[in-house]
Amino acid sequence: MTTISAIVLAAGQATRFGECKQLVRLGEKTLLQHALDNLRASTVDEVVVVLGANADEIRRQVPFGEERVIFNPDYVNGMSTSIQAGLRAISSDAALIVLADQPFVTPRTIDRLIDEYRRTQASVVLPTYNGFRGNPVLVDRSLFAEMMNIRGDVGCRAIFGDHAESIVKVPVDDRGVVTDIDTSEDLSRVTPRLITLSSSSTAEAKRFGVSEVPMQCYSGGVLDVFIEPSLPAPQLVIIGHETIARALARIGRIMQFHVTVVDPLATRAGVPEADEVVNELAIPGGEGGRESGRETFIVVATHGRYDEEAVEQAARSDASYIALVASPKRAAVILQTLRERGVNVDKVKSPAGLDIGAQGAEEIALSIVAEVVQRRRAERHQAPAETGPASPGAEAVDPICNMTVVIAGARYTAEYEGRRYYFCGAHCQHVFEQSHVA
Secondary structure: OOOEEEEEEEOOOOOOOOOOHHHOEEOOEEHHHHHHHHHHOOOOOEEEEEEEOEHHHHHHHOOOOOOEEEEOOOHHHOHHHHHHHHHHOOOOOEEEEEEOOOOOOOHHHHHHHHHHHHHHOOOEEEEEEOOEEOOOEEEEHHHHHHHOOOOOOOOHHHHHHHHHHHEEEEEOOOHHHHOOOOOHHHHHHHOOEEEEEEOOOOOOOOOOOEEEEEOOOOOOOEEEEEEOOOOOOOEEEEEOOOHHHHHHHHHHHHOOOEEEEEOOOOOOOOOOOOOEEEOOOOOOOOOOOOOOOOOEEEEEOOOOOOHHHHHHHHHOOOOOEEEEOOOHHHHHHHHHHHHHOOOOOOOEEOOOOOOOOOOHHHHHHHHHHHHHHHHHHHHHHOOOOOOOOOOOOOEEEOOOOOOEEEOOOOOEEEEEOOEEEEEOOHHHHHHHHHHHHO
16 A cells, blocks of 8 residues: 655745734634644545744643654745755655645545545645645656755645646535745735724723624614624626636636636637536626626627627626626617616626726726726725615615615604705714714
């Protein structure tokens, strides 16, 4: 039976994080402990932990068990030196290179990589999630000599280009393989936390792990709120799959949109950046489509193919933004044709994107995504205008304290520049009027 050693890279200085990242707590355990626990629950034969920066502090705080802990004196010279220190410490048939800042990789995923290696005897086995390459990476001993020649802050992927034919990719349903904690913002996105809201000027003693937030509405009392991040990504729906559409998918993915490409000929291979590929005209919120809403942004970039059908279905949705990529002449014809059919196309934007003098597909796509971001941010901060009688249960956001106010029967309101604002109490109304109305 072939043997597998896991090499856990925990020697980094975490300059982007600002503190010893290996010891940052996620729940009751440190990031490094999470990574070790996942390995302990897997079928890996041994675990070698490579320390460098903050080694003494890590040894004091992390309860190592059967793991072998080694020190890399050259850690300042980058990740390659830690990989090499780990390789020198093992005699196994293959090495699983594990990042200490990836706490969510499941034991099942680790075992799948090991099983695939033992089945295929590939030089490299790596996981993919929704088509995206991730970590950890399992490398056969035949490549160890090459890995010992890597220099700088790079990993073993530096040699992959020379062995593309012997790399096996294993699709896994595990977001952990593409989720690492590089910054405090990354940690905040995945960490449940407790906050306390209080209007008291003499707050109680600080509690460990609790963030105190002042409440500007002076109604008294203290409220503890447990927050577990589970935020849906905004939806970027791209109709079409040609040059501009593919550029939109790439940039939309970078901007953390959930990207859906709708086109009869689109494939996963053609638009690997897309989270979803739909081969029928099923636009969210349109006829035959799915639920849409404020966080949905639709771009029709079909280059003359089924433009009218796509725009018509998009116009019937309640998407926050609808744009048509077409020449002014072509756009005018499409919109006029749809108006004559009784379709309300007033919210269809053409030309699409901000005027930045864009040339070429990438710049055009950039201008469109920039306009989507601009529209999204503006809508998030825009106070609701009073356009008529409020529907039952309609709500507004107090612009001072961000509390939700039921519009019907609201006692505290103010008008400013043609808009009506709603407040949870007299204090917030007074603060608003002092800074806006007076």
